[in-house]
Amino acid sequence: MPENMEIYHQLQDMFWYGSGIWSHFSGILTWPLKKGHARTAMLFVIVLLFGAFISVRWISVSFAGASKQKVVISSRGIHGSVEIPLDCAANRTQICPARSFPTTFETVDNDNSSSSPVCPDYFRWIHEDLRPWKETGITKEMVERAKMTANFRLVIVKGRAYLETFLKSFQTRDVFTLWGILQLLNRYPGRLPDLELMFDCVDWPVVQARDYEGPHATAPPPLFRYCGDSFTLDIVFPDWTFWGWSEVNIKPWEYLLKKLREGNERIKWIDREPYAYWKGNPDVALKRQELMKCNVSDKQDWNARLYKQDWRREVQEGFKQSDLSRQCIHRYKIYIEGSAWSVSEKYILACNSVTFLVKPQYYDFYTRGLQPIHHYWPIREDDKCRSIKFAVDWGNSHKGKAQAIGKRASKFIQEELKMDYVYDYMFHLLNEYGKLFKYKPSIPEQATELCSERMACPAEGLEKEFMMDSRVKATKDTSPCTMPPSFDLVSIRSFLRRKENSIRQVELWEQKYWNNLNILHL
Template sequence: MSLRLSLWLLLFCLGMFRHKLLPGVQADSVPSAAKTLVWGPGLEANIVLPARFFYVQAVDSSGRNLTTSPGEKTFEVKIVSPVEQFTRIWIQVLDRQDGSFLVRYRMYATYTDIHIHILLNNKHIAKSPFILEGPVYHEGCDCPQPSGSVWEAHMHCPQSFPQIDRDLAIYASVDPDRNAQEIPQRFGQRQSLCHYTVKDNKVYVQTFGEHVGFRIFMDAILLSLTRKVRLPDLEFFVNLGDWPLEKRKPTEKIQPIFSWCGSNNTRDIVMPTYDLTESVLETMGRVSLDMMSVQANTGPPWPEKNATAFWRGRDSRQERLELVKLSRAQPNTIDAAFTNFFFFKHDESLYGPLVKHVSFFDFFKYKYQINIDGTVAAYRLPYLLAGDSVVLKQDSSYYEHFYNELQPWEHYIPIRADLGDLLEKIQWARDHDEEAKKIALAGQQFARNYLMGNRIFCYYYKLFQEYAKLQVTEPKIREGMELVEQPSDDLFPCYCHRTSLRDSAKDEL
């Protein structure tokens, strides 16, 4: 064999080996340490979140964004504090499989400052190391920013939220004194309510009704917010049940009730759901399903997903029974089954047998995700959008705090409330694969932009701020209310620089 032929064969084999080593990566497209981009709220000391996060976009030497994963272990992240021998920080680098990475970290102590090192083949990328000049507070540190406007600027909160504007527009004013008398009389016997007062940035509560366990979610977000920013004094009622309560017409005397779900037939003031709220507060904590973890578990690439519409859940609505029935008639089109029977136990023999629970991340093995209401809105929609399957969403009178910003045919494929056009819509998606994929990616981008933890905190703060402006009598700590204590943080206490500044000022006086 000639030397030239041997060299040619060697180069050919090396080329084949290289392509096997980097499947799906564009030819000659590998990340460049200098060109790769890094950004996000987790690079700013003043943005305090339960789990801080930032993004890395792999870019090649010619300046092109990579659109497939260069490998899960491509980037290494280290976070250290120069004045601490050990840092109590848990870090995760999540590969989003589209050339970008989500880096999240949860701090269990407060540091004077921290240095974030992001490395590619032991080389710093972009402007690494990123230095967060402190103090850099952890989630448990009670050190509120005194100025709400400063906090909003630090958090990059939007000027307004359209849903908040819509919900509060029906109230010319709010009278805490009158509400404190009338709302418990009207709802307190039959419903489960919490009556909250925030006074001097401390939280007080009184409960009404039997089933008040869900109060823990509202307590948690209020305590977390008051550790971060000084809330205005306000007094309000929270509905702890599934269904929104205020059914009076605009011409009647409407009373303000905060709920986790709204409907076209009620007037409740909508907050992010307790499920989404807890997932934000407990990210990298006791919950595994959150808006970040989903982004790293979106199943196989689009062409390799199963072209069947998928659904799992419990029997909380008649349309869900119809869906399972339809699945049996069209098993090659729909894979739908119940994991639990509760509401229609007498029909279990008709719509069973029950199937085992499927990991939510395994949902994304399927291209088409069916979203049907439960007792109210199906609270899984944020997580379905965050994947890269396309959502077929049932038309519904119920909505969460972000539904009105979603656009049919842009962020999801709409289906009729009675599911009458479901088979037709699935067939459309199959026949228009590129358009369906485009809708899936637009829904995913919406979730990434508007449903992450920083936006949820902004939403709650803006809601409380705007509601407080409507009050015409002073919020009071009513008889029967108890203080909601901040959790103790004895293991890793923090020293709030704002507290010491206030103490110094008092000493000077």
């Protein structure tokens, strides 16, 4: 039973901590004391053990009246990082071990430290994603309604994870998403409140905002996924590829980010091919099939060089033609959505090339912080070929400005999307989410405990390799970055207006360009 397992882990933790104190003071009992003095020494050690245990290891948190949970660990709770071992040879039964480091729980409103840097500005969208539940809080009934399309339920109780699977996801999306959450728990042990969440690993969001509008509307179900759009209320979470995509040999983000930075240095922007490059699977969406019509031909050159990715052939040939760090050889790279958002966006933005962003419908957790002209060049969806042609001609005529756009995007990815911030985004999202709970989450009867040993030890091939490469090997001895405040109405309107005005400016430049060309051909 889950309750019995919880008691078992608590006893293990108590024994570990108590045994350390006992071994430290056991020498006292070997002193040549009189009988009465020995009893006094024994009593002293027992009292010391009990007091240390109560003050450091076993502070419970009250949930009286189903109040909002604010259980996090302050920066004072851990002094120095603690190594997290993973020995598959010694743990053949794949039992989740008791945690071997003490934690101190405090009830605080925020886990901010004056020494922690302020999080990147895109963290502000966490407040917007959770706004539908700000007034109502989150109830058990709301969470259960999110089960309809979810692949799994994840429950976190006292820093330990429990999994209930409903439907296997496509490939290993669920596997590496869960692996990433486990690494978060290892990085910041004991700092998240108890919570439960439903996660849908399918690309497109499904919680329609229109279904929860009006004075008598109910609160929407809180459903986590990788992307959202302006019509839906799904909660956006970092995608699985940050820990690796084994099916297509895309390595974990921390490693790949370094390789992309090295790849940028191989060919200077000015020496790159002066065309727009795209390589991918056009079969997944009509908009991608339309893009392929912009490819160079004997009759027309739209300044685009487009290639179809044959993943079956890549698998057979050992992924020789899909090294992302060696695809930064063009001045311009195109990002276009597939069936929904695509994980390729971060790899494209990291390339120092100017990213041509074909007008997207969807966003993921960090892209809402990007601005047109500043981080990327907007491309019309309804007139892709002409829009790409103009963008390349503009960039080749304004090389300094074009190169600056590419550098700003690459800098954003390298500095504001490094793994430290990915983990901090996950932490703050789940921490703020957990504060909204109106009930105390419990471990489902059908759930099994999840830990690194149970995931990594039985894994094989690239799946195991990527897990080991992306494993958090020690706790973080500093607090997460400091959350920025939520948008007010004026600031969010200003942000969106600035974005719209920049896109409109490009469209006006483009219109003028084609008008001038038409005049020349008269």
